Amino acid sequence: MTEQEKEIVAKASVPMMIANGFRWFFMIIALLILLVLFFGNKIWEEAAWYAAFSGKAYAFLLWDIALMLLSSIVRILFAARYNRIVKKL
Numbered sequence: 001m002t003e004q005e006k007e008i009v010a011k012a013s014v015p016m017m018i019a020n021g022f023r024w025f026f027m028i029i030a031l032l033i034l035l036v037l038f039f040g041n042k043i044w045e046e047a048a049w050y051a052a053f054s055g056k057a058y059a060f061l062l063w064d065i066a067l068m069l070l071s072s073i074v075r076i077l078f079a080a081r082y083n084r085i086v087k088k089l
Contacts, residue, residue, distance in 0.1 A: 026068035
């Protein structure tokens, strides 16, 4: 592989890595919220503030999972593009 081809491959992998980073970011946020909700249901199940928090947390979690799904789809598209570029070389 020549230096120019290595640069093309490295440049093509950047969007895939960024989309993967976003996917991991949303996944970690979802995991933390789910852990808080899981243990919160056991610790603060009668607290009024927790009931209000859990409703907002589930709404936030819905959007977080939707963004995680979107970033996964974008990552798959960038991976397909990357594979096409590598296959041409």
